Amino acid sequence: MTRLLVAIAPLVLAAGAAQAQTADPHAGHVMPSAAQAQPQPRPQPAPDPHAGHAMSGATAQADPHAGHDMSNMPAAAPADPHAGHDMSNMADPAQTDPHAGHDMSGMDMNGAQADPHTGHDMSGMSMGPPDVPTSANTPGRPPEAPPPAAALSGPAHAADLVFGAEAMAASRRTLIVENGDVRTTAVIIDRIEAGFGDGGDTYLWDAQGWTGGDINRFWWKSEGKGDLDGKLEDAEVQALYSRAITPFWDLQAGVRQDFRPDGPDTTHAVLGIQGLAPYWWEVDAAAFLSTEGDLTAKVEAEYDQRITQRLILQPRFEAEASASDIPELEIGSGLSSIQAGLRLRYEIRKEFAPYVGVEWTRSLGDTADYIRARGGEPDDTRFVVGLKAWF
Known part of the structure; x- marks a missing residue:
């Protein structure tokens, strides 16, 4: 048993050393010494927005710029507003969006044609039927048939059928005297x-x-x-x-x-x-x-x-x-x-x-x-x- 452990130990140590060399993302990069970089100090990086946050569950990604000489780079540019967004499906940014800065909240984004009145004040507009003349002969209105002949076959005053023509004639004369012919x-x-x-x-x-x-x-x-x-x-x-x-x-x-x-x-x-x-x-x-x-x-x-x-x-x-x-x-x-x-x-x-x-x-x-x-x-x-x- 002792001989077996002695024989396996060198193999285990060699495997651990190989694994450590593989995990180093900066392996093979030229890393200038601190004394050489001192005359040209690098700009201070922006504060880490995640400082103090528990990041134990997050998986760190390898720094793509690790080992690069960044001493001659200009000051850090403003933060990219699209940082962290998936931009793989976006169109060419060189083409300017014609609606940039427009209020598109009322637009139908499902592919329907844009409403030409979007953004107009329509509160004073009448949404009722079109204002057309009331005459039956005016274009734009449905034609009206003349009244049937039976509608004009009776007396001039329908009350004559109920009370009699003679009684109604006397009543109409009284109405004229009392209301339309005042002396x-x-x-x-x-x-x-x-x-x-x-x-x-x-x-x-x-x-x-x-x-x-x-x-x-x-x-x-x-x-x-x-x-x-x-x-x-x-x-x-x-x-x-x-x-x-x-x-x-x-x-x-x-x-x-x-x-x-x-x-x-x-x-x-x-x-x-x-x-x-x-x-x-x-x-x-x-x-x-x-x-x-x-x-x-x-x-x-x-x-x-x-x-x-x-x-x-x-x-x-x-x-x-x-x-x-x-x-x-x-x-x-x-x-x-x-x-x-x-x-x-x-x-x-x-x-x-x-x-x-x-x-x-x-x-x-x-x-x-x-x-x-x-x-x-x-x-x-x-x-x-x-x-x-x-x-």
Whole structure:
């Protein structure tokens, strides 16, 4: 036994030495001495990111640079972001990725075609059906067949089949009267006032009213003036048929009768228009043809400017013209007179509003000459106090 152990020992030692020589990865490499490498120190390696970690289970790989002279190498390059990644299947890195830096989170990476609207804000887009006209004859909509002949074979009103045509006709007449043909009546006292000026103290009234429906009405108007001592200078009354021709305008036609204590009474045919002009101007314009053949015209316009809910400032303008001279009425041809006034009223109620104001009147042309001939003044300015009411 002893001889056997002595004979095997040299073999075991030789095998261990051979194994140690095979495990040395630097075997056969020229390793310069420390004294030779001292003049050219190598750069300090970066700290080991695995320092302090338990690496007992990891299998170390042989250093491919072991035994190489690395003294002339530049400083260590930044860490490779792909270190440890399997790059064997990657394409040539020389080709630049066209989508580098793009947000590809919404892209389908399974080989489907890229969405051309990816990254666009589509929140305001309507995702409903296309907006096409509703007409059945418009291209893009399915055709619609006409209704069957049986659908039009019955009475015009289906209720006639249930309640009878005669009963429903009476009901429809009642519906029109109560809802679509309402009769109204109104009286408007636009001005009833006293005026004070150099030409004397005077009174004046200007009223109108109507009765009828929304389209057809009977309209009446009355104006007059005189001295405060009781003497009437002149008055007129109009009876008119009025028909609405637009939502804001009425066409009026009728007769006018003038009354003068010191002059001839005159009858006129009247054709006029009355309504609401743009910017809320109330306009009343009419032409008058007398039985004597005299043609005259008058235009009135007024506007309510609300200062408060109850306090209202009203400018008012009036102009009169004549196609010929009328000496007995002291009216000359052309523009005979103009009038401008400003009234401030307070609505105690909507239907009752006293006012104060000032009014200026000027006679023009031959009319002014007639007034001067009898000793009057063509200009007249007066302070007025009055009342506006309606019911």
